[in-house]
Amino acid sequence: MEEKTVKLRAYSDDIKNPSAPINPADEKSLDLAMKDAQIEEERSRSLEHLKTIVQLRENLKQEQARTVEVSRKAAELEAKVRGSTEQDAELAKKNTQLEEEKGRSQEQLKMIVQLRESLKQEQAKVAGITDRLAALEARAGDVAALETRLGELTGALGKIAAIATAVKPD
Numbered sequence: 071m072e073e074k075t076v077k078l079r080a081y082s083d084d085i086k087n088p089s090a091p092i093n094p095a096d097e098k099s100l101d102l103a104m105k106d107a108q109i110e111e112e113r114s115r116s117l118e119h120l121k122t123i124v125q126l127r128e129n130l131k132q133e134q135a136r137t138v139e140v141s142r143k144a145a146e147l148e149a150k151v152r153g154s155t156e157q158d159a160e161l162a163k164k165n166t167q168l169e170e171e172k173g174r175s176q177e178q179l180k181m182i183v184q185l186r187e188s189l190k191q192e193q194a195k196v197a198g199i200t201d202r203l204a205a206l207e208a209r210a211g212d213v214a215a216l217e218t219r220l221g222e223l224t225g226a227l228g229k230i231a232a233i234a235t236a237v238k239p240d
Contacts, residue, residue, distance in 0.1 A: 095217075098210055105203050112196045119189045126185065130178045137171045144168055 144164045 095213070098206070098213065102203070102206060102210070105199065105206065109196065109199050109203065112192060112199060116189065116192050116196060119185060119192060123182065123185050123189065126178060126182050130175065130182065133171065133175045133178060137168070137175055140164065140168045140171055 144161070147161050147164055
């Protein structure tokens, strides 16, 4: 996925000159550009979360494989060392390691659940931003229609004024 960089000027030329009126269309364009940048940033974060989840899943699989291997070794040792105290100590050590591995696996499972929840929250944020963007785009269309109508009315008013001037007795 390619990343997009949106460059926004901190101050427009109109803002530097306080006597110049601020064009609402420019302001809306700036708002839309800022919203687009925010959406891209949220998408980037979501992708980072997805990558982290994939990595954690792989780590979990490895830990589970290690846990299975440790469990298998523990079972073999248990069968071999039933009578010897030295072997019993070794078995206790392996069991401790197995419990530690299980504990780590449980911690990783909890982390995955937390990351999934974070991902859901981020996706909800992105959906909200998308809805707001759609609403802003609809409002921008309404503004454009009003500007067109205003232009038509200004033209008609100009014609009326020209007629009134032509009819006006000198």
